[in-house]
Amino acid sequence: MQADPTETRLRDLMLASLDGDAAAYRTLLAELGRHLRPYFIRRLTPAFASHAEDLVQETLLAIHTRRMTYDRARPFTAWLHAVAHHKFVDHVRRQSIRLTVPLEDDAPIFAHDDSADALARRDLDAVLDTVPSRTRDLIRRTRVDGASVAEAAAVHGMSETAAKVSIHRGLKSLAARFAGGRND
């Protein structure tokens, strides 16, 4: 956990921020905003993707007003994840939004950071190379980068339904090939 470069860098920024370093704080908040946006988008159905920006702001505000609850001896990303998760659950309850992933899912915010997990990313590239290029791009946009189906469909000038079918078929063939025939 401590060896993770993202954790180390963000924690250093946070510690400097707690000591009153405004420049470090601004860098930290900007970077957290960039991580949090796809994190929330992935958790919202496309219809509610527009709520992601509100959630990012609510989370940044909570980080600010409740920063004294961060224990300097513990990992910063764990604290950040707990704040973001709390804000997400709270938002979902208030808005009664349908979810794309269950609330219990504790997928970390940094799993989809560019710097993290280069190996997994290479595996993903290899796996995705086995489906047609347009399907590959649709899957990448909607399932990895956090775009909505509508947005991804618009890029390829196709209808949302067609994009959905294409994504579904692509995932199905991937599942057949790589999940030992398990299909879901």
Next chain:
Amino acid sequence: MTDELIARLSADLRPVRRTAMARLLLGATILTTIVAALAMNMWLGMRPDMDAAMGTMSFWTKFSYTLSVALLGAVATLALARPDGRIRWPWWLALGLLAVLVILGFIQLSRAEPEMMMPLVMGGTAQVCPWRIIVLGLPVLLGAVLALRRLAPRSPTLAGFAAGIMAGGAGAWVYSFACAETGMMFLALWYTLGIVAVGVLGALLGRFLLRW
């Protein structure tokens, strides 16, 4: 929008001390415990036989049981006030203390004359004891909840319960200076009832007031 927010927040940045959270929570608790002590002194007054009581085991058992529960509650509250806070051992330790107290209570009862049994369990104040503990715990609970509103409890209900156990323990500790009961079983039953009642009140308050 978000950039504006970031600019506004970083302009508003003030340094935070390492011990800021503990200071806030314990400061509020100690201050309100003093309020409870003053209230106890005006309302009930110290027990008249205080000097003699200082030499008895029953006084020090009451004193240390209630103070320990208050401290365990404080430890739990401090942990549970964080968004990633989880803690179990203070609850087990508090239950362990209660178990020891019940065992002491049975030992005391087994050695007592048959006609002394009821007085050791019910005392003369079983009807009022839990209520007085609730009243004396209330200011401490309010202080702790106000402090917790500035923090970020993972579970508002659980953090409220922990604050309630801390406040109930503090209220009971203050009350132990006014209460002349000597039964261990009395302590195990009626003091615990009062403390747990404040805990439940804290959980209810927490559920509604500690959302963030």
